[in-house]
Amino acid sequence: QDFHGFNLSGHDGSMISAENLKAMVAEAASVSKPRNGEKLVIGFANLQRDVSFCLKVEEGLKANAEAAGVELVIADNRLDGATALANAQSFLQRNVDYVIEFQTDANFGATIMQQMNDASTKVTAIDIPMPGATFFGANNPRSGYMGGAYLGQAAIAKFGADKVKEGYFVVGELPQSGAIPAMRTGGQVEGFLAAVEGFSPDHVIKIDTKNVLEESFTQMTNVLGRIPAGVPIMVTAINDQSATGMLRAVKQAGREADLVVVGMGADEIQTMMDEPTFVASVGYFPERYGNYLLPLALAQLAGKETPSTVLVNHVIVTKGNVCEFYSNFKCADDKGIDFQFPDAKFQEHLAALRQSPELKGFENLIPSN
């Protein structure tokens, strides 16, 4: 139902007016008395502040908190379980009224949640689910699948189906960060194979990007040695930053003509606009996360019923439609390909995921669609 202008199912992702936010705060504070006796305090633990995606989430939350007049205390989990635990304790130490956790690994969630529950503090978990917390974030199997499929279709449009089969598909992974990114990159591979029928699995190359520009560049450079001259090079990765590093490596090798890149996250739009071969990125809209997260937190503090899971609605962002989402960029005339999401095959993929022994114990992370 509607909570001062916030209605989850109908929400378009824009920021609620300051007036409405303040009304939410007033209601929340009357139901849940601020623990410091003055005003509501919300704790936000970021995943790793020097990743642009995470930074955008933080900026969005800050803007909302400021408009609403609640205090936001921020900590940096630094991609580390122990640090996340210490940060959670520091929130409790400061008597925060609500916690938003962007955390490293689902498996660390239980311990943190136990402490939150002991303190009767409610939690929303971003991207990485935690037991008993509201989940808000990426639909990883879907976003990955979407990006992979788009890349396949864009490659066919550029090189023709026959040529694409001679080409190589390189995916920049982040294997050490566990099951969730793996579902994303796994989805990219499956989506690509779904779009390019008869593509040889031997032509799929996986590299470890370590989630940084430079390593993506180095490993892509290494792997280019395996790709014969003149065949298509189709690239996607765990996030835009890694995709960018891989793109630069192909450029440095002078093989840009054979390249198509699809990013993930749409959080480095400028690069996408500047690079002709960077055709699209799967949109997550991290800058809008705060527009959901803060109202959601206030609604819960106000005692409202809220759904336990809110998945981001991913959209393909291209040079042709970018202005619809980011007004500071102009849309190009070239509208790109006419993308078809392979829905039936995606359902098969989801079914397969549910059977996967690798994901045993992580079934809750697999969305229903």
Add this chain to the structure above:
Amino acid sequence: MPTAAPRLHMQGIGKSFGGVPVLSGVDFTVEAGEVVALLGSNGAGKSTLMKILTGLYGRDAGTIAVDGETVDFAAPSAAVAAGVRLLPQEISVMPDMTVAENIFAGDLPLKKGLLFRSVDDAAMRRRSRELLDQLGFGAIDPDTVMKRLSVAEQRIVEIARALAGQARILIMDEPTAALTEQEATLIFRIIRRLKAQSVSVVYISHYLSEVFEISDRIAVLRDGRNAGTFRTAETNHADVLAAMLGNTVGDLYAEGGAAKGEEILSVEALSLPGKLDDIGFSIRAGEILGVFGLVGSGIEVLGRAIYGALGPMKAGRIRLGGREYRPASPVAGKRSGIGFVAAERKKEGIIADLTVRENIALSFQERFERGLFVSKSAETSHAKKWIDGLGIRTRGPEQRIRTLSGGNQQKVCIARWLVEGVELLILEEPTRGVDVGARKEIYGKLRDLADRGFAVLVLSSDVEEVAGLGDRALVLDRGRVVGRFGRGATPAQLMAATSADPAFHAA
């Protein structure tokens, strides 16, 4: 008479370390072309005074003038630039650089290159060879990496380095402590030549005979204060010693003990490829056996081989305390009742950061345990016993050994082995760098130990020491026993037994 300013004039020098005064109001003067010997017992402050002169240490009081000009060297480089060069007491070289580089690193010859002035290695090599030849040590190859040389050879290279630059004042702090007499003679030749060139030399030594041979004047320090200066030609050993110590020393060596006990060590046909060849001897309880040899003669390895420091021995038969004994490791040697004091006190003897108490207790730590833990009081009383027993001059058992003077460190190294169960004590160069007073104390203690039933094996390149101390003496040359002497052998006899050329070098 026109009185020109002296070459060096230090006046009223004062220095304390951590509040404890080490030098107070010291005056020290050297004329141009004069050799002044600086004497004093261990810890009197000789090295400290010279380190102050060369800018290694700051001073608390006093002035320094060179050729009438007040100077205040902030760092050794300033002293070097002013022609004041120090040959320090402790070997101070760059072990991984070549001999030539060690000699010239401070003043490298350069040549024009294509792009830049580069180091003229050929010139450096040539001049190094000349310098070493001049010194009489032409056999040292300028291209050898320093760490491959023996201690004595490294010392020679250091001397060559001190001579390489244009010095006005050359300070030599115990240059001959690790050298033999013959080698020292070569050094004296150089000093005389420098003197002729009007270079001033400060010569620090504990060997009175050397001092009387080479110096024009003798300045004595005692407890950090001036204790008199003497014209060398107008004085004698006794007066100088009296100034140094406040009393005279008398005979350095105690009378040999009377009763010898049963045989403690017997060595037969001991060989070590390239180093020792068919060595045989024995020592009885109550006996001191001296082994004399020059560098390279085998004295550097003989004691170690027996102790086990060179690892398991194959050739030869050794009996220790009546039982068959095979050297294997220091741990095993110690367990069999051998104590060992290494020549290189700083490198192989002291654990610098530990206290006197800890250093003494270390070798037989298990004897100071009460249950699981070490008993500090047991350690302390043991340490105190030997601080008194050996006359170790220290502020107490808790002083760090690194801040003791050399002679006292040496006594600590000996004290380590003075426990029940040690039958054989092996000492390499037991009094290197030790002052006369302390040397006499150490000799006295070794004799006491022998009288208490220890067998003592002393390996030394100091011929007087071996002649004076040993009940019997062996002479080694190129790994073989070339002479066996009873008590009363003279240094000259021992010396004569070695056929070695005074300029040592391994063939």
Add this chain to the structure above:
Amino acid sequence: MATATPATISATRRRMTSLLGRPWSGVAVLLVFYIGLVVVFSVLSPFFLSVRNMLSIGSNVAFIGLMAATGTPLIIAGGLDLSVAAIAGLTGVVISLLHMQGLDIWLAVAVAVFVAAAIGWINGLFTTRLKLNPLIVTLGMMSIVSGLALVMTGGLTRPLMVPGFNVIGQGRVFGVPLPLILMLVTFLGLWLVLTRTRFGRHVYASGGNAEAARLIGIPVERTVVTLYIVSALSGAVAGIVLAAMLGAAAPNSAGQHLLTVIAAIILGGTSLNGGRGSVWGTLLAILILGTLNNGLTLMNVSSFWQDVTRGVVLMLAVSLDQIRSRALGD
């Protein structure tokens, strides 16, 4: 009123000097620094000074502290172990995998501890017997061990929730978190061993002058190998504490704290050249770093500025000790 005569000044100076000159005076300087830090944060943040917060700092630094504790004698003896944090990661992984296979949790722990000991033993053999450079050997070992942990889990974090086991990380005794107790007991034990036992003397002697120590019949190699094993074991314990605390085992869990471990040991006054150091210095350095983290977070300082501040504090702390040495004219 008494005026300060030169004599009284010098007497005071001598007394101060002798106080500062004691072996533990470097530790005293760190203690003063630590207390200063606590005072500053107490003033700046209302949340800082409470028993609960102090205890949570203690329990947060525990697993790092465990590794730094045993790293201290190892470095004193002239060794160095860069693989310890990787061993912590592997330990958690081995336990969780074995337990998943149905093995009793304590048996799994025993196996993991044994594996760690074996790794430490290899480190020790390579560095002493083969005389290889410890930095390269243990860096190589770090790479191997963390690689294996990743291979074994496929990079995934594994849940590890077994009530009896998790108590190690989450339990309290009289309100004091168990990890903190474990760490303090380790420091206390190592202090006793280092200062009161034969083995402890051998540690200082081996690192102070290995050749001299060997020549007086101290088993230098055995001492150093033992310390590598102990270091690996502390890695295992740290891994156990971490996994128990987090309720999950991550293959790379402790890796990013490696530099903190080494920094704490050096900041604590232990010399990388061996022969000198104390575990209390290390403990204070660990507490300083943990307190800094906690205090700055409580003050809502951004993590970027936290990095800057940590650097400044490291430099300040080591400068302070230098000023002490200078005052002594060392």
Add this chain to the structure above:
Amino acid sequence: MATATPATISATRRRMTSLLGRPWSGVAVLLVFYIGLVVVFSVLSPFFLSVRNMLSIGSNVAFIGLMAATGTPLIIAGGLDLSVAAIAGLTGVVISLLHMQGLDIWLAVAVAVFVAAAIGWINGLFTTRLKLNPLIVTLGMMSIVSGLALVMTGGLTRPLMVPGFNVIGQGRVFGVPLPLILMLVTFLGLWLVLTRTRFGRHVYASGGNAEAARLIGIPVERTVVTLYIVSALSGAVAGIVLAAMLGAAAPNSAGQHLLTVIAAIILGGTSLNGGRGSVWGTLLAILILGTLNNGLTLMNVSSFWQDVTRGVVLMLAVSLDQIRSRALGD
């Protein structure tokens, strides 16, 4: 036919020994190891042995190589710089920010290089004048510098696309990538300086025995401070190469390679105790690590197994050198 008499055997042995005993024999062992690695990969992967691939290995390792190159003389002289990689990150950030403010790109580069030099100078002063421990000082500096880079960018990667500038990272001369050329020229230059100039001898002397060097009038402090500045400058150049190559400046870009830089220097035969080492050893170590990474990636080996392999290779390489030393009876 001649039979080997003891005399000829010992003559041969002497010749071999003298060959192996030369200062560069450790380097020769690494060269053999490197060639072995190249042969193995050539056999195992059809993609490995090609000019193109060799060049891409070279350009991949260039920025690490630059930092390791200047780190070598610094460690030879008894110093250590853990901040160099952080300086690389800061350099890119400063350039991109200044350029965004409208400053000419080369002016921006000049400012960034100047900032780096100042940081190196501070490292040098703190470690020599104040005699602070270099590990703590430069670790602290690393934390400060990388923290500042994050603060300045707000943690974001900044695009840096200026054709003239990007040539540094992406250009080629006769087909050889510019970063590779830059690195090789740096090694060559340092080799000349170290072996041919007065400054070079001062470097070895300062690290071999600072006390002795000071005593014979070598300006030890000035030498070491200069090397800290040079190290920081190479960090700046590495940062420029990296930013130019990637077309972007990331505040955290080089940080994770810190251990690789140190490992390469030590593996290359430079002693952490100072006084010994050569830049060619470092270069070979860098090439070995880069080749390993490339070859294993081409063979499609997972990054986890790559970690394991890298560890094994590090240990093997240093063992091989030890075997050489043993053969010499060192």
